[in-house]
Amino acid sequence: MTAVKIKPRLPKGMRDFLPNEMLKREYVFDIVRQVFHLYGFEPLQTPVLELKETLMGKYGEDAEKLIYHAQHPGGKEEVALRYDLTVPLSRVVALYENEIALPFKRYQLSPVWRAERPQRGRYREFYQCDADIVGIASMSADAEILGVVVTALRRLGFQQFSVKINNRKLLTAIGQYAGVPRDQLGDLYRSVDKFDKIGADGVRKELLERGIESEAVARMMELIQARQPGLSSLDYAEEMMGNFPAAQEGIRELRELAGHLADANIPPQFYEFDFTMVRGLGYYTGPIFETVITEPNLGSVTGGGRYDDLVGLFRKESLPTTGTSLGIERIIDLMDILNLYPPDIVGTVVQVLVSVFNDDTRRDSTRLAAELRAAGVNTELYLQDKNLGKQFNYADKKRIPLVAVLGPEEIAAGAVKLKRLNDGAEMTVSRGQVGAKVQEMLG
RNA sequence: GUGGCUAUAGCGCAGUUGGUCAGCGCGUCUGGUUGUGGCCCAGAAGGCCGUGGGUUCAAAUCCCACUAGCCACCCCA
Secondary structure: OOOOOOOOOOOOOOOOOOHHHHHHHHHHHHHHHHHHHHOOOEEOOOOOEEEHHHHOOOOOHHHHOOOOEOOOOOOOOOEEEOOOOHHHHHHHHHHOOOOOOOOEEEEEEEEEEOOOOOEOOEOOEEEEEEEEEEOOOOHHHHHHHHHHHHHHHHHHOOOOOEEEEEEHHHHHHHHHHHOOOHHHHHHHHHHHOOHHHHHHHHHHHHHHHOOOOHHHHHHHHHHHHOOOOOOHHHHHHHHHHOOOHHHHHHHHHHHHHHHHHHHOOOOHHHEEEOOOOOOOOOOOOOEEEEEEOOOOOOOEEEEEEEOOOOHHHOOOOOOOEEEEEEEHHHHHHHHHHHOOOOHHHOOOOOOEEEOOOOHHHHHHHHHHHHHHHHOOOOEEEOOOOOOHHHHHHHHHHHOOOEEEEOOHHHHHHOEEEEEEOOOOOEEEEEHHHHHHHHHHHHO
């Protein structure tokens, strides 16, 4: 053995999740999964690695630089770690077109990798929870996606949030209306997207700095400043830009979407039309969505939209597709900050600690643990050789709710003493009914 | 990728203009309490002050580089 140890470290932006944290993560995953099932989505799993040709050219130039490349020495295939779950889905749909019945409603809870500089709420390995509907052009599909988002967030305990809805077609029309040349559209969108952060004046300033004509900036500002509640914003947009075909189409879609949302009983306080919301990824073609929880601001917690052309990159004919991604990492960070976890998930899965009185009684404790497990109770048998006080201490620290004491007295009486740690209540019960009594004491 | 801030015990921190500055709180361990945790009391362990150079009689303290983390920008979940 050498004296030099390797420093235990992690790659930048990657994390371990210790049991305490995993319990919380799984709680969130479970709720999200339930909601996906509730809306009729079914699970899909794809490999961590994709062929480079599958990933390249889908996300835009900037995003592509963040793709992790994964080669082994002498490898013949060019492979990379997946960057999101949307492109793999499109690949799957194209690959199994004869086996998949449309509409294809799938969800996937999986890690993705992006070589970004880590920050709060931003990691290099992080889980996304995607739900998408392939094969439906109608806005009813988009409405279902928004229903999933709103339901999942509400079930997780978020009270105040707003899903912002915009449309790529409308953004195109806004650019046309303002008279901004094509090569400046990116700059235009990037600035407009910051409206919430830097305000109207900030956007105006930035647009001018980016060299966009002052006349175009003025027309632009007139448009985006007129943000109005509910559907009146759509009326306003139509009034202003109604003679642009892209605007007509975009507004028609959003009207249709609004109708479906109302029919589906999605409470209107949870969504709004916001023409300043822009999504960066290149593949969106229609309605786009994003959810921001403003207090505290950790960036967007969901993002999605319609991408009718993406499947078409993998086969002759494309398929209309819409979907969303829940940013589970940011949701988890917010759950902690806002204290949204139910009290019983913190600590441990163990319901009862079976203590061991002394060496002579260990066999009895082992049998008791077996009986409890057979009765379906999550049971930990104390495996060390320490006095009762230490064993209670251990249970207390691990937040195990009940301790079973099986000393000579109990053994002689064919009984078990159960103690509930949060209030100190004790109950001596016969061995035969210990499973039922444990459930009773756990309430 | 660009800029800024930070780095002292397991965790959170203090350390004044270089000279008892190696400390505090929490946690851990031991005992008070060998059939019962939390609270209290007493005690103990634990640090090459991120790493490597430099300045100086003297560096946790000043300078440089590196590394890591955080924040902002970019972008995004």
